[in-house]
Amino acid sequence: MPLKGNDQRFGSVAQSLHWLMAIAIIGNGILGWIMHEMPLGMDKLNTYAVHKSIGLTVLALLLLRISWKLFDRRPPDEPMPRWQRLAAHATHGVLYVLMLVIPLSGWFYNSVRGYPLQWFKWFNLPALTEKNEDLVSIAHLVHESLFWVLLGVLAAHVGGALLHHFRERDNTLLRMLPLARLRPRTDGDES
Ligand code: HEM
Ligand code: HEM
Incomplete structure (x- = not known):
């Protein structure tokens, strides 16, 4: 499958980044809830460290994804009706913003708490701001x-x-799925 997108579908890089990030973000949110409920101890601390590392990875992948968009071609x-097109694009815009501000807000929280920050025990990252108990909650x-x-x-997105x-039976989902066979267009274009 081509790396870049074409008139019919998203390229393999955009697809891989989309699904990898979707799994990482949803998984990390669930991990966030689980770790919050864990009893104090080494397991909890290690889970926090993994949560933060996955979150930082999401941030790095987002930068990669945005940079790739500059070279890529979006199908x-x-x-679809104009309102749906506008709603879909607005939703994508909000999702891009959230993919940026969720990890950054985690990093900010970690900083005001005065917690250390490492990426998978490989290297340390600096705090975004000084420790500040007033801002913790x-x-x-x-x-x-x-x-x-x-x-x-x-x-709304899903x-x-x-x-x-399932209702319009078009290629909106299929063209974001690796190896999926596209449906023939109703205008006769067998793409
Ligand atoms: C994809 C990115 C991320 C998602 C979806 C996410 C989501 C969440 C969620 C749902 C919680 C549980 C909130 C609660 O009930 O306490 C949480 C907690 C937390 N997150 Fe994240 N997070 C992300 C990235 C980050 C990053 C990058 C950091 C730090 C650099 C971070 C630091 C924390 C910390 C320290 C907590 C624990 C809060 C507490 O229990 O005191 N998160 N996160
Ligand atoms: C945290 C989870 C997710 C995030 C942050 C996310 C974000 C995005 C973004 C920003 C785009 C626009 C890509 C672009 O044109 O630049 C997109 C496209 C798309 N997403 Fe997601 N997505 C997530 C999960 C899902 C899931 C679970 C599905 C499954 C139904 C899905 C289906 C799609 C499809 C079909 C497209 C292509 C839409 C089109 O053709 O315009 N996404 N997603």
């Missing part, structure tokens, strides 16, 4: 709430993709 939208609330916002936006797949 033109499937035929608001930073925590922001980090957690942004994940809830993501879940809401994601419901719902839209599934509606297009």
